[in-house]
Amino acid sequence: MKTNEVLENIKARRSVRAYTDRQVSEEDLQAILEAATFAPSGMHLETWHFTAIQNADKLSELNERIKGAFAKSDEPKLQERGHSKTYCCYYHAPTLVIVSNEPTQWWAGMDCACAIENMFLAAHSLGIGSCWINQLGTTCDDPEVRELITSLGVPKDHKVYGCVALGYADPKISMREKAVKAGTVTVVR
Known part of the structure; x- marks a missing residue:
């Protein structure tokens, strides 16, 4: 099977659900966010927004408000x-x-998904773990949640389509091997 550095990075990346306390550096965070902005977007509108939070108290408050919505x-x-x-x-x-x-275009969520994947791959290439976080997408319109995320910089007229957890994987937790299900791919020639 053909391979190269990019393909190997894609195949090696896994979702990380246990992190150390070590913070992602400013330089690495900026590289990851820049990768997001280079993702494709419908009609090249780039109406997305990326709000990075590294403040532990704000993250804890966000979690509590999401739990309140739940x-x-x-x-x-x-x-x-x-x-x-x-x-x-x-x-x-x-x-x-x-x-x-902006939820005005039907492809808004797809644009965000492309940006999120770029962040995952950029993070992995830098030795940083990542995981897709969905909970804010379903709770972003709860009044208490919306108040906080707006104060953090999420535009008022935006819907949250996903979040990216970033950090260094806890070395005590082993990663699962990826097994592709049979019948996943069909090629028509």
Whole structure:
């Protein structure tokens, strides 16, 4: 099978759900955010926004507000998370990047997904772990959550399409090997 550095980086990247306390450096964070801005976007509109949070108190407050929104849910699993003392939607990563976009174009979420993947691959190439975080996408319009994310820099008219947890993987937690399911790919010639 053909390979190169980019293909090997793609194949080696895994979602990290346990992090050390070591913070991502300013230089590495800027490189990761720059990679996001080089993702493709529909009609080249680039209406997305990236809000990077490295303040532990703000991250903790965000988690508490998300839990508050979950506690109001009709879904039992979300209610359980909302009332949990230990639940942390961003796995205690030292950095969280909120990826938002104007919801006016049907492809806004796809643009954000491309940017998120660029961040994942850039982070992995720098030895930094990452994980897609969905919870803010479903809670961003809760009044308490919206108040906080707007104060952090997420534009008022934006929907959150995903977040990226960033940090250094806890070496005590082993990574799973990737196994591609049979029948996943079809080639028509």
